[in-house]
Amino acid sequence: MEDQKTMKDIHLEERVVSDHAPRITARGVNVHYGENHALKDVDVDILSGTVTAFIGPSGCGKSTFLRCLNRMNDTVANARVTGQILLDGEDIYDKRVDPVQLRAKVGMVFQKPNPFPKSIYDNVAYGPKIHGLTRNKAELDGIVESCLRKAALWNEVKDRLTAPGTGLSGGQQQRLCIARAIATSPEVLLMDEPCSALDPIATAQVEELIDELRASFSVVIVTHSMQQAARVSQKTAFFHLGHLVEYGETGQIFTNPRDPRTESYITGRIG
Amino acid sequence: MTDISTSGAAAPRPAKSILSGGREMARRNAAETRFKLYGMLAISVSLGVLAVMLWTIFSDGISAFKQAKLTFPVTLSSEVLDPAGNGLREEMTKVTTIGYGRLLSAAFKAELAAKGISTEGVSDKELADLISKDAPGVLRSEVLANPALLDTTELRSVLASGRIDGYLKGRVTRQTAERDGQISPAMLDLADRLMDAGILGTGFNSRFLTSPDASDQRPEAAGLGVAILGSAYMMLLVLVICVPLGVAASIYLEEFAPKNRWTDLVEVNISNLAAVPSIVFGILGLAVFINFAKFPQSSPLVGALVLSLMTLPTIIIATRASIRAVPPSIRDAALGVGASKMQTVFHHVLPLAAPGILTGTILGLASALGETAPLLLIGMVAFVDNYPAPPVEGFFDPATALPVQVYSWASRSDPAFIERSSGAIIVLLVFLVIMNVTAIILRRKFERRW
Amino acid sequence: MAGAFGPPPFPFCRKLPLMTVLLLLSVILVIAGAGFFLGRGRALSRVSGNVRALHSLPGYYGWHAAIMTAMPALGILLVWLIAQPIVLERQVLPYLPADIVADSTERTLAMADVRRVAAGLDMAVSTGAMTEDEAGMIRTELTDVRSRLASVGVALGSDVKRETLQAAQAYRKSFGAAVLWRGIVVLAVALAGLALALRLTEPDFRARNRGEAVMLGVLITASSIAILTTVGIIWSMLSESLNFFSQYPASEFFFGLTWSPNFRGGSDLGFIPLLWGTMYISLVAMIVAVPLGLFTAIYLAEYASPRARAWIKPVIEIIAGIPTVVFGLFALVTVGPFLRDWFAEPFGFGNSGSSVMTAGLVIGILNIPFISSLADDIINSVPQSLRDGSYGLGATKSETVRQVILPAALPGIVGAVLLAASRAIGETMIVTMGAGAAAKLSLNPFDAMTTMTVKIVGQLTGDTDFNSPETLVAFALGITLFVITLGLNVFALWIVRKYREQYE
Known part of the structure; x- marks a missing residue:
């Protein structure tokens, strides 16, 4: 941190203009956990058809910000979120918004695979069922199959759809969770370190899947692995100590970072 | 990964605004509210019944x-x-x-x-x-x-x-x-x-607290003296029997017991005994202590033995929990300076676990104090109008106990005894509240986070 | 129930031997105390005060001596106390007629008579109404022993037979000798132990290891009490139940449809009406307790703010701390009349205050905190990641609870419900006071019915012959109850443990 003058948090006018339309627009987002100011004045646009990676050292606020985007922070008792987050131009923290409905549009995949202790079929069908997305069993079967196919799991499980989801391997479980998340046909898919509990082979499968998902959803992925961010994302945001330090094209962030903090992190001096 | 091309869009995408819920959302939210209401209703029913019960007993009994x-x-x-x-x-x-x-x-x-x-x-x-x-x-x-x-x-x-x-x-x-x-x-x-x-x-x-029981025709003279004394004798004996046994058993199971089938058997036994109906302990007491060992019927000694066997599992479970809560580093430190295993346990682990043991013991005693059914079988429901002698001899004299007195008064025909019975409950509850509050205070005071 | 038991027949006859035992005990303890100081002093003097030369701290040598003094002596005392009545009975039996000795029930009764007369003589001697010689000499032919003893306050049910008196005199003589010898032997053993301990006290004697080995033995013994208790329960109930089944056919007990004990004999002791009452009441209790307890737990675990939870949870648990006899009185005085006046009578279901409904409702209330606190623990042990997964998909709280948490927690909750059912089946005071005493096979929940526990209490708290089937049936009921509840408990604990392993 030798050169204090060039340290400057990102501002929007500096961004590269993209041909994809912004799906989520966040402005001045602050998060407090009780006394702890976890996220400080963050501005970000999440574009459609893009994989956006959030990187940064542990405790930098990247996961916190991710959980703001579908109001998962509501389930934490003492969390307080201020600022504005718009999804398709609508404020998701508006009083009229039902977080339940929001989460159907902004799906989430978690760090540890967390299949429900139900059958593979029921895991995927859970979302469509609770949201009343289907009219009959055939339609539901169709959704389950197509989601499992999208999650690249269909061929492995099509003969045992009634087997418990908890019996799958780690990588399969995580792909099941992804299938489960896309079954409600969200517009945005949030992924909180989806590969951190997986072995390298399973990681490669999930990464490949993420790239394919980009065609249908805008994907936001939190990762602690810079290589992973470089592999799967088109946009990268670097968080540090609750600040959004730098946000831009992935290639630019990794090859030509503008902020010395980003450079230090990428070269391994902090983190 | 060619799967993706084989199917089209997952589902008809609902291009709804998140600001307006729609009918489906209204239905789901109504279900949510209903469900939450059931929970509140369940709690209100429990608390309501508790309030009604305490209120009836106090309003019936305070006049005693x-x-x-x-x-x-x-x-x-x-x-x-x-x-x-x-x-x-x-x-x-x-x-x-x-x-x-x-x-x-x-x-x-x-x-x-x-x-x-x-x-x-x-x-x-x-x-x-x-x-x-x-x-x-x-x-x-x-x-x-x-x-x-x-x-x-x-x-x-x-x-x-x-x-x-x-x-x-x-x-x-x-x-x-x-x-x-x-x-x-x-x-x-x-x-x-x-x-x-x-x-x-x-x-x-004041005679309600000091007099012995009186016959059916004289409800106005009936008092709790013998019952309080009997309960006090029994609690004293239960304490003397249960604490050393419970602590010794817990120490062995937590610190010394090898992992083998005998230990497993003991463990399974303890958890099952904690769930055996109390009346079964009464049958045990009648058969073993009275019919076999010929201890005197209705005596606080037999009552205390039965209650001890009943309370022991509770005390062992509580004691083991507080022994387990002492971090292994303390044991390592003592063993490291050359203390024997036994010295480590008695010099370090036990003193640190003492507050937890004490709390568990008080709570165990409180539940023993309110126990009725086994005492009926060993004859403590008898009509006793003489005070038992002072200890040790008094432990062998016939006596009765507070909860049993509640029962025997409640089963008499004169409604005046219902008032006495409720009054006896008030006395019993006062003792229980004192014991529980003591336990809570002790726990607050000595609670230690490692 | 009132006056079912008089004061115990002869309190004094048990106190006198008791006092000699207590005296002996205190003498042993005093010698052991002395042993402690002697042992410690000897250890110190062997090394002329240089503690470092000893293997163990001096106190351990003291403890070693004390243990060596007390343990063998106490062991001998215990064995003696158990053996003495058996030996004494052997010595007295020749005085009694052979036909009495041959029959075990008659023999027990005759021995009780002998002991009673002997105790009466003891009493007479100790109050000074008779001299020791006189007590040993009196004859039934010459003295009216019954009135003689009555004059010193010992009431005998019938006249004393000649052989009983002779046996009692022999009993007294042997008893006196036994007590004397017991004292001598026990004290001798104590002193011998002490002497041996002192001889062993040398600087390199490992007193601490010896002491700790004994201590370990004590700990192991203490932990075996649980097993002993179970063995005691099974043994006591099984032996009396076998006795019962030798007098009353097991098939008639287990499949009999009528329960009408008659203490003059010829009873019908059918178990089915009691089982039906027990199960019916438990069913009502579970219908009340399971939904209320589960919803309470769900609300506390998923909805309540931490502050509300901190208040509500302990208040609900107060219910669990209230003695069951309080609930019994509540059933008897409040719930029973309320149900009778507002439901049973207006709708023509009968006019009984005691009923299945009364007892079932109150047991249900009692079981709410039990189910709710178990279910609360179980719901809380469902991993947060499952909740997150469900919320992340846009499920509401109730959808998450119903479709994710409850199915995941189901085995644990089933276990909790089974434990609660076992408690309802074994509950005694509430049914004794609220369910009634009539053994009926009826479907009407406002009928008074009875349960196994009520009948156990009823049959064992009467002035009855202990060897009649009407009394012994209580033990058969007891062991049936024990088996049912034990089965439920073992199964429930197994389920709960399996469930815990799933998330560990």
């Missing part, structure tokens, strides 16, 4: 601590009470309570005449019935203990009969009196006049 008394001057004439005239105890014991009863009713009648209170419609026998049948006995033992009282005249307070007591507390009314052989409306009218004259009144009933 008040008692109707008749106050009038009594001359302890030696002509009646000491016919031999020599003041010797042996001679005086020949005058039975009947003699004292006559003396009291005569004095009462004289007082009414002196105060000019009309006894219209009330026969002499009924007049005497206003005085508790317990009163002569009390007076007799007082005089026998102190013959100097002879030929003195003193203002005495004696218990009024149970029906009069009930009238003052609103339990007996003129309607019930008409159908009652023991009281008549005319007697109630007289009671009103007596109250106006200041002869009849209510006062704090």
